[in-house]
Amino acid sequence: MRHIVHLSSANVLGDPMPAMGRWHHDREELVRASGIPATILRPGAFMTNALDWLPTIRADGFVLDPIGPGRYAPIDPADIADVAAVALTEEGHQGKQYVLTGEETLTVTEQTRTLAMAIGRHLDVRPVNSPEEAVRARFPHGAPPALAAALIEGFALMRADTIGFRTDTVRRIPGRAPRTFTEWCTRNAHRFVS
Template sequence: MILVTGATGNVGGKVLSLLRADGHKVRALTRDPAKAAFDTGADLEVVAADLGRPETLPAALDGVQKVFLMSLGANKATHDAHLVAAARKAGVEHIVQLSTLGVEMAEDPKKNPLGHWHRVAEDALRESGVPWTILRPNGFMSMNLGWAASVKAEGVARGPLADVPEAIVDPRDIAEVAVRALTEEGHEGRVYELTGPQALTGREQLAVLGSLLGRDLRFETVPLAAHREMMLRHFSEETVNGVITTLEEAIEHGSELHGRLSPDVQRVLGRAPRSFATWAHDHLDFYRA
């Protein structure tokens, strides 16, 4: 049995679907099964649990051999530690953990809180004695769905980083690598850096979308203070402050790390990572006026 956290979400949802398509028995973890819209089937169990409430985790892990582990923002360190501790007690054989490429710049927690939360979460897993695989993706291509409303209405995308090249990655590639790590031999003790095939700035990503849509689109750089206000509508203050501090560092010092191209998607999947043009083509309806 494979437990999938974040099963109602972005990467976890894709991991769940791919595992089921491959014929694996899965248990989907969600805080609210009544809200979750899974396709029912004999291959699927749904469990109500909360990574912030460790008392809910032993039942979720009962009979589980492998876990796909994700958690969010400032909760990353504590939520992953809860799951890892419960998994160790339950005799889990392998955890595949979603981390971030930013861990590599996490030396100073004050300058990169986001990377630091993930590093603490990775350390808890490494020190647990449970066999592990760590996935360190770059920024997700799907973050650009945040541009959809303004692109549709005004032909404009707004963001704080117009000109920093980033090799952003398709979440479908992350999920495929996670599934390989969960279901094949040979991935234990490995750290995979997951990037796209090309480093593109925000302006260049928008140009790709514009050319597919046949529209002239404009990038408007948003000051970090305004970006912070926008984020506060969706995320906790602690998470937002961590993201903003990390962005300040990226703007000030450029981003050698986030522009880097990793061979790991190709190594694990035996094919090149999906390009931003492919991702944009497959999600174009979100941007059509």
């Protein structure tokens, strides 16, 4: 029988589970109920989420910060792909769940500094004035109410985490260090230059 890899973000299983975690968890349950052997990958925030900053960087040279002192360990999508490739081609991964993060826990301010160095341009960091502004920055044409509420909830949880959750999954599965945010910024600097 075919083996699949399902990408999810139900890695925050607090009590009660946040809305986005519940949504992903429900889909994991559908995958399990299908009977198809699967490996569940649960990545945290992607480094590519920094591309959401493009409009304010290009227009006014700043990044909106919805999480202040909050820290998280963004992961390069290439690292997720490497874990998926191992899970699909090597024995012993069926039925497993892997939480994936980068190794560096960073604030939005630290990420912005790293990106500024990579693109050779000064960037300011501006705290959001309201949770609704944070949602509008992500979805300028509006977000469905349930999604907007889930994003606001997620930003609040991230703001409260001043340590940053991280795992060693990339070191264990492909057997190497995860790519750094500096490496991602260097590879993608051309995307931020207008």
